[in-house]
Amino acid sequence: MSSLRVLIVDDEPLVCRHLATILSAAPGIEVVGTASDGAEAAEAVVRQTPDLVLMDLRMPGVDGLAATRRIRALPRPPVVLVLTTFDADGYVIRALQAGAAGYLVKSTPPAELIDLIRVAAQGHTVLSPVAKDGLVAASATAHEEREAALARVAELTDRERDVLTAIGDGLPNAEIARRLFLTEATVKGYVSHLFEKLGCANRTQAGLLAQSAGLTSS
Secondary structure (H helix, E strand, C coil): CCCCEEEEECCHHHHHHHHHHHHHHCCCCCEEEEEHHHHHHHHHHHCCCCEEEEEECCCCCCCHHHHHHHCCCCCCEEEEEEEEECCCCCHHHHHHHHCEEEEEECCCCHHHHHHHHHHHHHCCEEEEEHHHHCCCHHHHHHHHHHHHHHHHHHHCCCCHHHHHHHCCCCCHHHHHHHHHHCHHHHHHHHHHCCCCCCCCCCHHHHHHHHCCCCCCCC
């Protein structure tokens, strides 16, 4: 039976070496490489074709959430399993929404970590106890945020919703114009109007609102 091929993603070299030592000593697991940020991780997945990626969240450049989305969008993507010290409630549900198969904290004992990696590789969701508690809390909060966001966007026209969706997808005005077959000047007008109508100070706030309302297409 072939080994489970694992890629480790963490911006701390010592953490990568520690995890590589633990996993390499486990029967049936092969560490095929490491990456220090999300962009490098996506490239390494294409190059190394791992079966599972251990993904840290807080990294410079492309963070773990964005990297997880990129990797899971690839043809025949590997399983992505978050392994982080960052146990804030909101990040658990965001990681799962990004496509992660589980959320573990780095304090997980080595033997348990190895077992959970194997379980995740078989297609199951795995969560540290603190992540399970966080998921319950985050789900309730997310529901409240979604209801509030839906109320705010309810009065938008279809075209305004299209523009807000594109903002939520992270598109600049030029790309929004191409997507919606509008001029860039028209898009700029829509964006300014949306900020005023929704009470958003900037694109970031508008994008988060779109995501909370479930308008994003990605």
